[in-house]
Amino acid sequence: MRFRNLTRRREIGANSYLLECGRHRIVLDSGMHPKGVGFAGLPDFGPLPLNSADAIVLTHAHHDHIGSLPVLQRRQPDAPVYMTEPTGEVGSAMLHNSVNVMTHQREEDGVMEYPLFTHRELDELRPQWTYRDYARPFEPGETGIDCSFHDAGHIIGSAGVLLREGGQSLFYTGDVNFESQTIAQAADFPTEGIDVLIMETTRGDYTRPADYTRRAEKERLAAVIRETWDAGGAVLIPVFALGKTQEVLMMLHELYEHDLIPEMPVFIGGLSTKITVLYDHYSNRVRRHHPGFHLLEDIEMLVAPRKRRREINYQPRSIYALSSGMMTENTTSNQFAWKVIERPHDTICFVGYCDPESPGGKIRAAKPGEMVKLDPKLPAVPLKCRVETFDFSAHATREGLCTFAEKVRPKKLLLVHGDEPAQFWFENRFRDTLPGCEIIRPSLHEAVELW
Numbered sequence: 189m190r191f192r193n194l195t196r197r198r199e200i201g202a203n204s205y206l207l208e209c210g211r212h213r214i215v216l217d218s219g220m221h222p223k224g225v226g227f228a229g230l231p232d233f234g235p236l237p238l239n240s241a242d243a244i245v246l247t248h249a250h251h252d253h254i255g256s257l258p259v260l261q262r263r264q265p266d267a268p269v270y271m272t273e274p275t276g277e278v279g280s281a282m283l284h285n286s287v288n289v290m291t292h293q294r295e296e297d298g299v300m301e302y303p304l305f306t307h308r309e310l311d312e313l314r315p316q317w318t319y320r321d322y323a324r325p326f327e328p329g330e331t332g333i334d335c336s337f338h339d340a341g342h343i344i345g346s347a348g349v350l351l352r353e354g355g356q357s358l359f360y361t362g363d364v365n366f367e368s369q370t371i372a373q374a375a376d377f378p379t380e381g382i383d384v385l386i387m388e389t390t391r392g393d394y395t396r397p398a399d400y401t402r403r404a405e406k407e408r409l410a411a412v413i414r415e416t417w418d419a420g421g422a423v424l425i426p427v428f429a430l431g432k433t434q435e436v437l438m439m440l441h442e443l444y445e446h447d448l449i450p451e452m453p454v455f456i457g458g459l460s461t462k463i464t465v466l467y468d469h470y471s472n473r474v475r476r477h478h479p480g481f482h483l484l485e486d487i488e489m490l491v492a493p494r495k496r497r498r499e500i501n502y503q504p505r506s507i508y509a510l511s512s513g514m515m516t517e518n519t520t521s522n523q524f525a526w527k528v529i530e531r532p533h534d535t536i537c538f539v540g541y542c543d544p545e546s547p548g549g550k551i552r553a554a555k556p557g558e559m560v561k562l563d564p565k566l567p568a569v570p571l572k573c574r575v576e577t578f579d580f581s582a583h584a585t586r587e588g589l590c591t592f593a594e595k596v597r598p599k600k601l602l603l604v605h606g607d608e609p610a611q612f613w614f615e616n617r618f619r620d621t622l623p624g625c626e627i628i629r630p631s632l633h634e635a636v637e638l639w
């Protein structure tokens with residue numbers, strides 16, 4: 189079994205990995221780079237000849253794992269695509285949205301290769317998709333390889349992948365969380381008999397304060413919301429449509445139920461609503477907290493989202509959980525930011541990762557009163573509102589990843605899905621704690637013999 193990295197750099201980019209086993213080929217994930225423009229945002233499928241893949245296996249529906257799937261499927265038309273059912277249904281909504289975003293970028297920014305795929309093509313590719321449940325082994329394609337999904341606790345439908353072949357085994361974590369979130373339960377991963385571990389390293393460069401608890405962090409969010417309400421202001425929470433929106437909604441509901449925040453209208457919009465419908469649809473069929481709870485119906489404070497995309501009006505003493513999480517230009521959270529950024533009584537609460545170059549990243553880094561660019565094409569505005577940042581990450585801490593890897597004790601450990609400093613941190617740590625384990629930071633297309 190041989191591994192090749194199809195991700196262009198050592199970073200959280202367009203994740204995709206190729207496994208070659210005799211004449212068989214399996215592709216793990218097919219992401220799109222969150223910042224890459226046009227073809228440069230795709231993985232480099234170079235070592236994968238046309239129509240040579242036996243199967244494609246996807247871990248979850250985030251853009252950096254599923255975003256280039258239609259392009260890959262076009263080149264590999266006979267390969268069945270395996271994923272959990274929520275990943276497929278949510279992924280379909282994400283990919284259709286991606287067509288709209290790319291079409292807009294073609295018109296606005298003149299990216300002529302966009303859209304890289306169309307709504308119609310997406311519908312035509314769907315028959316190749318095959319859903320599999322957690323912990324139910326299956327054979328991907330006709331490969332003689334044994335495969336199973338295991339709940340990764342990251343977002344709805346997220347899975348780690350266990351592959352067994354010729355008495356050897358490999359486990360790919362995908363994106364994982366070993367701690368419970370408000371909706372998602374912690375990952376349920378196997379730890380026995382794994383020879384090769386391919387592990388995400390997203391938070392390898394981050395030390396969480398020793399006294400951190402998710403509960404205390406939620407209470408701090410509640411205090412900020414209360415103070416903003418008392419001052420007569422509004423709260424903007426920029427969120428990713430998939431995962432973070434639903435997590436924040438559930439959190440707000442809990443805070444209200446525990447009398448930690450006053451009753452106030454909560455607004456969401458656009459793609460978030462579509463994805464939330466799917467979270468509600470699967471509320472009884474996935475491993476999660478609050479089973480059966482329907483976010484859209486059961487949260488009384490939630491203002492029924494409008495079907496048609498319309499500008500969201502500002503009203504004080506309200507909460508706006510709007511995508512995107514990084515406040516990228518032309519998204520609802522960016523448009524809404526113009527209404528709050530100059531109001532001293534309003535608050536922007538960041539609850540997830542922001543690229544430093546994104547408008548969200550710039551607001552986080554700015555000092556009060558500093559001029560900030562919300563859109564490169566428009567003039568800068570002074571930052572007058574309050575800005576607070578919270579840690580509600582959907583990724584495992586580096587300590588959590590270490591505990592897992594040190595329990596598994598693989599013979600080979602491949603570090604992926606992280607920036608170089610993050611990977612170096614793990615490499616250093618495992619040199620001491622996993623003696624005899626070969627630690628590999630695979631570069632683009634480098635062939636790594638697994639067994």
Ligand SMILES: [Zn+2]
Pocket residue numbers: 248250342363
């Ligand atoms: Zn993810």
Ligand SMILES: [Zn+2]
Pocket residue numbers: 200250252253363605
């Ligand atoms: Zn990811």
